[in-house]
Amino acid sequence: MGTRILTVEDDERIRASVKMALEDEGWEVAESENGELALETFSRSPTDIVLIDIMLPGIDGFEVCRSIRKVSDVPIIMVTARNDTHDVVAGLEAGADDYLTKPFAPKELSARIRALLRRVRSSDHGVTQLRFADLEIIPEEGVVTVGGEQVHLTKTEFRLLVELATSPGRVFSREVLLERVWGYGYFGDGRLVDVHIRRLRTKVEADPANPRHVVTVRGLGYKLQA
């Protein structure tokens, strides 16, 4: 079975044209015109990627995102009207892995989807097990434990942690992380990294406000330490 994408968009013409463009990439597309239907479709059939427009009638995109995140670590792309900090950060805080600003080129959407699919499926790090005091990462199994207890990370959070773990103690700039985790480089949005780091900390740090493992290096980026 091929990759299955769920698009949530209230504009009928956009929905139809985007569906065709994505199908041209060889992906299977399910579509919903509002949040309620989207959640229903999501619970009924397996989905690899969700594309959600924030501006929806009824329950909004943020709410759809949060509801999906409660039950799944599926990669989510938010479509925002503006790239204002409020919308972007709110979308990322709601659990989105990436975002696009309308109007985007279908090629850009395909590239984003491929980046998310690629990194979820790749595990060619050559690292089998990593231990940082109470934090333990097993990349092969996609498992992270803190103090012996398994914590649940989304695929993007996991990938971010593994990237940092490949060179413990060394500083990763935001650009490097954007490049390695999202496939963006310098044209990426540093807020993606910052929000994901914040979310990661709430899961692996005993005190997220005073992180011990995932540390900010002022002006340069982030590093992982024991």
Place this chain on the structure above:
Amino acid sequence: MTTRAGTPPGGETAARPGEPAAGDGAPRDDAPTEGAAGTRAGAETSTRGRSGLLRRRLSLRTRLALLFPLATLALTSVLVFGTMVTLRATELADREADAKAHAYRNAGLVIVRVGGPTAQAAAIGAAADELEREGGEEVLIEVKGKEYSPNPSRFNADDVPLAMRQSLQRASVVPGTAAIQRVELGGDPFLIVGVDLPSINTTYFELTPLADLQRTLDSMALALPGATAVITILAALLGRWFARAALAPLGDIRRAAAAVAAQRLDTRLPATTDPELSAIVDAFNDMVAALQERIARDVRFASDVSHELRSPLMTLSASVDVLQRRRDELGDRAAAALDLLAADVDRFQSLVADLLEISRFDSGAQQLEIEEVLAADFLAAVARQSAGRAVEVRLPSGGDRLIINVDKRRVVQMLSNLIENAAKYGDGVRMVTLDLVDGGVEIGVEDGGPGVPEAERELIFDRFARGASAGRRGSDTGTGLGLSLVAEHVRLHGGRIWCEAATTGDTGARFAFFLPTVVDYDLESNEVIDMSAATSAR
């Protein structure tokens, strides 16, 4: 010289009608006053004639400040002049009255002492001596043409003016009439009072010095203008203060208007209780509020239009994408039409994106998100990505570890816009430069194209300005907003952008911008995994 007939103590009328002395005196006394008034009136007329010129040359504040001292000066001058004239007239009249009274009294004494017409010369001389000793005045007694003067060197018959004698002769019709005249003897002013005593065929003269009165008047003539000057200076100071105080609200309004002109549309004048000022303040505030509302409406409209355009654009873009995949299935004409459609949908998309960005600037909702950025890596990576090839980045010495504090997303947009601009109009980017300047950094993008004519170098940053040469290009795909967006980003950073000739090569343009930023040097560089490491790791 003034001659006046006086009134004897008896109350008889001395100044008879037609008497030349009285008739001549009054108009001559007034003449200088009239003359002075006439001159002043003339001066005022000419001032009025020049006032238009003054109004044009002098500021309102200067005119207000001058009004006080000038009005004070004019008023004080009139008062001083009037006082002087009045004082002089009344003092002289007093002196003359005193002198006459004195002379009558003494004339009575002369009648007693000299007695009848047969009086002895010795008795007359003794009487003159006695009168002079007692009264302090110089006296002169003429009996039947013979003069008796105790002090002829100071006062003798030659000192009596002819006009006075004539006046006395006419007056002698009525016995006991006095004549009085002001004279100047040896440079000093005196009053001569002559009393004709026909009963004893004698004329009695008395000389009263006026020097003390003259000195008093002279010193007043000095002191009063001095006081006038002091008052005028005080008035000038008061005028300056007054002008400043009166025009202070104008300064507030000017500053507020300047602030509004500088796009600070929330500027308002503080409310005031002064009824005249509050009318202006209210009108000004209403005007700015209306302007703000109008601009906000325009901004909202532009933003709404752009937003509304996005959904159809999304559909267009996705549909064109679907069509392009099947380009081979189309006939030649359809394929050519699709290419045109695809290119313009792209351009439309950039235009809407730029318009949205611009409308965010116009609504003032933009905020900087300052980050520390490793300048060298950053510039090289952005240039490479924008140009699609490696671009030379010229840095100052030690610049490879330079950290700048900027809004990275915006600087990326600025650089990529400038590099795309260089690709469209300048034969491609030739070099990106970074220079440390006072207070920040100067980043430049140079191309090897034809350059930008000097006349267009400022206008080129205006919205939809693509330059005369650019506008003619058939293959132009620019939105016309790129450079103005860059300028807006620069402005938000508090920087400055300009266009000049390239620093290298014969032709070419250089677009440079200054960003104020704290610069720092990264000392932990060895610990950082940067993009080159990331690339080589792959």
